[in-house]
Amino acid sequence: MADLTTKTDISRQWRSHGRTRRSTRTVRVTASALITAATVLAVLVVPPIVQLDEQAIDLALKLRPPSPAHPFGTDDVGRDLLLRCVYGLRVSLLVGLVAALVATVIGTAVGAAAAAFGGWTDRIVMRLVDTFSSVPHLLLGIFIVAMFRPGVWPVIVSVALTHWLSTARIVRSEVLSLRSRPFVDAAISGGASRWRVTARHLLPAVLPQAGLAAVLMVPHAMWHESALSFLGLGLPTHQASLGTLVQTARGSLLAGDWWPTLFPGLFLIVPTLAIAGLAGAWRERINPRRRSELML
Amino acid sequence: MSRRVPLGAMARMAGRRALFAVPVLLLVTFGVFAVAAASPFDPVKAYAGTAGLTATQENLDQLRANLGVDQPLVPRWWHWVTSAATGDLGDSSVMRQPVADVIAERLGWSTLLAATAFTVAVLLGTALGVLAARRPGGWLDRITSSAAYTLEAAPAFWLGLLAIWFFALKLGALPAGGLTDTGSDTVSPDQVARHLVLPALVLGVSQLPWFFLYVRQGVADALEEDAVRGARARGLAEPTVLLGHALRSGMLPMLTLIGSRVPELITGALLVETVFSWPGIAAATVQAAVSVDFPLLAALTVLATAAVLLGNLLSDLLYGLADPRVGFDG
Numbered sequence: 001m002a003d004l005t006t007k008t009d010i011s012r013q014w015r016s017h018g019r020t021r022r023s024t025r026t027v028r029v030t031a032s033a034l035i036t037a038a039t040v041l042a043v044l045v046v047p048p049i050v051q052l053d054e055q056a057i058d059l060a061l062k063l064r065p066p067s068p069a070h071p072f073g074t075d076d077v078g079r080d081l082l083l084r085c086v087y088g089l090r091v092s093l094l095v096g097l098v099a100a101l102v103a104t105v106i107g108t109a110v111g112a113a114a115a116a117f118g119g120w121t122d123r124i125v126m127r128l129v130d131t132f133s134s135v136p137h138l139l140l141g142i143f144i145v146a147m148f149r150p151g152v153w154p155v156i157v158s159v160a161l162t163h164w165l166s167t168a169r170i171v172r173s174e175v176l177s178l179r180s181r182p183f184v185d186a187a188i189s190g191g192a193s194r195w196r197v198t199a200r201h202l203l204p205a206v207l208p209q210a211g212l213a214a215v216l217m218v219p220h221a222m223w224h225e226s227a228l229s230f231l232g233l234g235l236p237t238h239q240a241s242l243g244t245l246v247q248t249a250r251g252s253l254l255a256g257d258w259w260p261t262l263f264p265g266l267f268l269i270v271p272t273l274a275i276a277g278l279a280g281a282w283r284e285r286i287n288p289r290r291r292s293e294l295m296l
Numbered sequence: 297m298s299r300r301v302p303l304g305a306m307a308r309m310a311g312r313r314a315l316f317a318v319p320v321l322l323l324v325t326f327g328v329f330a331v332a333a334a335s336p337f338d339p340v341k342a343y344a345g346t347a348g349l350t351a352t353q354e355n356l357d358q359l360r361a362n363l364g365v366d367q368p369l370v371p372r373w374w375h376w377v378t379s380a381a382t383g384d385l386g387d388s389s390v391m392r393q394p395v396a397d398v399i400a401e402r403l404g405w406s407t408l409l410a411a412t413a414f415t416v417a418v419l420l421g422t423a424l425g426v427l428a429a430r431r432p433g434g435w436l437d438r439i440t441s442s443a444a445y446t447l448e449a450a451p452a453f454w455l456g457l458l459a460i461w462f463f464a465l466k467l468g469a470l471p472a473g474g475l476t477d478t479g480s481d482t483v484s485p486d487q488v489a490r491h492l493v494l495p496a497l498v499l500g501v502s503q504l505p506w507f508f509l510y511v512r513q514g515v516a517d518a519l520e521e522d523a524v525r526g527a528r529a530r531g532l533a534e535p536t537v538l539l540g541h542a543l544r545s546g547m548l549p550m551l552t553l554i555g556s557r558v559p560e561l562i563t564g565a566l567l568v569e570t571v572f573s574w575p576g577i578a579a580a581t582v583q584a585a586v587s588v589d590f591p592l593l594a595a596l597t598v599l600a601t602a603a604v605l606l607g608n609l610l611s612d613l614l615y616g617l618a619d620p621r622v623g624f625d626g
Contacts, residue, residue: 128323131319132324134324134601134604134605135597135601136558136560136562136604137563138567139562139581139596139597139600142582142585146584146586146588146593147332147337147590149336219449223451227451227453227563227566227567230451230567231566231585231586233582233585246451246453246454253457253461256461256465258458261454261458265450268449268450268451268454269446272449273445276449
């Protein structure tokens, strides 16, 4: 009898352990999805619907700490920081999305071409990729922006040009592993051209991986935009982005006012974690053998 | 226990990598020159500054010829490469010094900062990683892992600013930036040490999550291995099992990281040195970029690439040393 109870205890313990594990994962994914949805909604909906001017200056209200009227406080010329952060997130997210999209398209094209052609093309292209991966991303980005002067497009170009390398590697190795699969052999022996095999059979099969890389690249690209803007090499200061917000807040920070610095940073961290959480769940789906870890 | 260190094989590997580095660096410099040539940036206008607005076309052309920028891309690039090989990297307009002098003056401070930060990250990351790996899913693991992911997502410049606010302004405990106290014109070790604390901590903490997560993963995996189970079964003390067995075999993934983290370290240094006005090479890079100082920027980009290649070599050497199966063929 005593034996039996211990057994049930153990099994119950195991089961409950499994359940808590699964539930924390579900909670994590749900929270990530909610935050991502909230971010996208805030960015899409707030600016057109809420007819508030983010540039509205009220010098009487400058550098007020967070209060019910201004939940995030106001900046050094009395602009509402919550509104500025939402607009900043909008710009940063937009830059991140476009840059990630461009980088993924370039990376997929180069990686698939290198793998599909093979031989010397592959060797030369991948050596070039290796070469340019050995320049630190931010440094290369800084160099490109410095040469083309700050602005939205140079930032997007510099982030996109520094980030396609990893996608190219992922896509190439996926295509190479797919090329030896029976369905590709079947297509080739069926008389399909190289182009058709690539476009019809190989590319659709690598799209989930490329998509995952693209999703993970969005927060990374946002991070790059913020870093460039913070260094004074990104967007012009009057245009709210998460980076320019922190940069302009530097002056007030040295005077002891922490809120203009704190909140834009949080606006970068929270969506990053949410997107990474979602991407982790997605990766678990397309590749269940890999252990789920947040990947940033 | 001790194995003979295969110095010959290591030297051959270093030599091969050095040979391989030459075309890589040449290609990177060429890329740098090509980007500059494609950009609207005009070195003559940058050199002449406001005087360029009133100068005659004749003077501007003369200046163009003097600077050598009237030549096409390839000869200009080759001229730069050949004079760089003799140690002449041109003059920096923003520092008003030869580029070689700027690098010589600042490289030491950057190395000091990066080395201190790296030590902080490795020590702290290893300690926390081992502790967290002891009970995967336990409260310590959960807290440290969540903190690590949050830190990973936090930009280093933001962390630096908040650190300045808290430690320098709120507590008044540490200086907010620079290398020495304001008004002091001598560089004394104790001043440098005090000014080093905040930037090194911030840079170290921004590098910490990776080390922590890898050590945690490595040690947690190693704890499942037969060797560790055997050590447990023999009744060895927990610290011996953790440090002597699990950490030793879990260190391997981390060794490969040490060298390959150079790009992230450079990225972090670019931000942290700027925030703390640290007189290092990364802060100079940002200044050069802001005022479009091409000679300095080009030289520093190449230098950073060389550092990355050196880091890769270092990590492969360490990996080969730690795991003889890997060898030194790469």
